[in-house]
Amino acid sequence: xxxxxxxTAHAAATTDVVCLGESMVTxxxxxxxxLADVPSFGRGIGGAxxxxxxxxxxxxHRAAWVGRVGADGFGDHLxxxxxxxxxxxxxxxxxxxxxxxxxxxxxxxRGTEAHEVAYYRAGSAASAMSPANVPxxxxxxxxxxxxxxxxxxxxxxxxxLLRELTAPRPGxxxxxxxxxxxxxxxxxxxxxxxxxxxSRCDLVFVGEDEAEEAWGIVGAEAIRAALPEPSVVVVKRxxxxxxxxxxxxxxxxxxxxxxxxxxxxxxxxxxxxxxxxRAAQAADxxxxxxxxxxRVDVVAAVGAGDAFAAGFLxxxxxxxxxxxRVRHGHLMAAAVLTVPGDLTEPPAxxxxxxxxxxxxxxxxxxxxxxxxxxxxxxHEEVRTP
Numbered sequence: 001x002x003x004x005x006x007x008t009a010h011a012a013a014t015t016d017v018v019c020l021g022e023s024m025v026t027x028x029x030x031x032x033x034x035l036a037d038v039p040s041f042g043r044g045i046g047g048a049x050x051x052x053x054x055x056x057x058x059x060x061h062r063a064a065w066v067g068r069v070g071a072d073g074f075g076d077h078l079x080x081x082x083x084x085x086x087x088x089x090x091x092x093x094x095x096x097x098x099x100x101x102x103x104x105x106x107x108x109x110r111g112t113e114a115h116e117v118a119y120y121r122a123g124s125a126a127s128a129m130s131p132a133n134v135p136x137x138x139x140x141x142x143x144x145x146x147x148x149x150x151x152x153x154x155x156x157x158x159x160x161l162l163r164e165l166t167a168p169r170p171g172x173x174x175x176x177x178x179x180x181x182x183x184x185x186x187x188x189x190x191x192x193x194x195x196x197x198x199s200r201c202d203l204v205f206v207g208e209d210e211a212e213e214a215w216g217i218v219g220a221e222a223i224r225a226a227l228p229e230p231s232v233v234v235v236k237r238x239x240x241x242x243x244x245x246x247x248x249x250x251x252x253x254x255x256x257x258x259x260x261x262x263x264x265x266x267x268x269x270x271x272x273x274x275x276x277x278r279a280a281q282a283a284d285x286x287x288x289x290x291x292x293x294x295r296v297d298v299v300a301a302v303g304a305g306d307a308f309a310a311g312f313l314x315x316x317x318x319x320x321x322x323x324x325r326v327r328h329g330h331l332m333a334a335a336v337l338t339v340p341g342d343l344t345e346p347p348a349x350x351x352x353x354x355x356x357x358x359x360x361x362x363x364x365x366x367x368x369x370x371x372x373x374x375x376x377x378x379h380e381e382v383r384t385p
Contacts, residue, residue, distance in 0.1 A: 018142035022126030023047030024101035055310035057086035064088035074100035091138035095125035130157035153185035166200035177201035181210035241293040291326035297369035303342030304333040347373040
């Protein structure tokens, strides 16, 4: 099936979440230091959307990843590794003419000036994704379709594809969008398009820092005012935690909206005075939930945003309250922050549920370090500074 009219397939979905985007082979340094000085690298995988799919599959959900890779060994490695997490990769397309993207990075925190990343993705197979060559039937086959702003930056065709996938239409699955602003990808483009795309989605993840950098918008309330259309906007505030603006939220599953993923009605993109009126209406009807972040002994600050999205989506699929969705996001992020790479085994569901159920005081005292996901109830440790 081709073309966006295929969007009714999710009614009888057998997949919980479908993630679309570029995944690349990543080369991780054997030791700290400049790329010029690192003597060797180990091979891994990296990609915001495939990271979300892998984390969801590891957490027991039915996840699929849709992408485009080269007909090369790196493409083989990507597909085999992602499938190894339990992700359905049957809709991945192979490009005989373009390579699989790769990148190298240093071991330092990506938020520091010492962090280096060398991308070799120009002209990659993924950058050739377009409305003409993606499998719409598979994309719309899940309860949730998860996208990110990274895809929009890869090429004009990729941007056109995201515009097609986020367009309001009957039968569309719930659309989740992680802004994922990457400044170096927008050097020759307008990152303001990410605001347009986000406004057309149902659930949006955006960091306070990236909203300021990409759009010049400062503060959680201002972000919500700029995005009145989505039913849920999750503003990530770093060590301060997350603030969620939710409208039309019901306490349990709603069969007409992606099964148990009940986060409100479909958005309609508007502008001008009408947009201002919608912003005021959203503020009136919103439930605002603020959830503090966890204290984490960080091993490597990579992959946390993708893991947070996976934890939030996992809890959304289960119809949990907003506070619990955010806490599950924090816990999934903590699992990744306490390992060297972008992916790890998440905590067992019953373990995570016990931590999520802690009262505010106990949650605030929780501190998680390497190996915490393996703790069982008898050995669970809550530490104070």
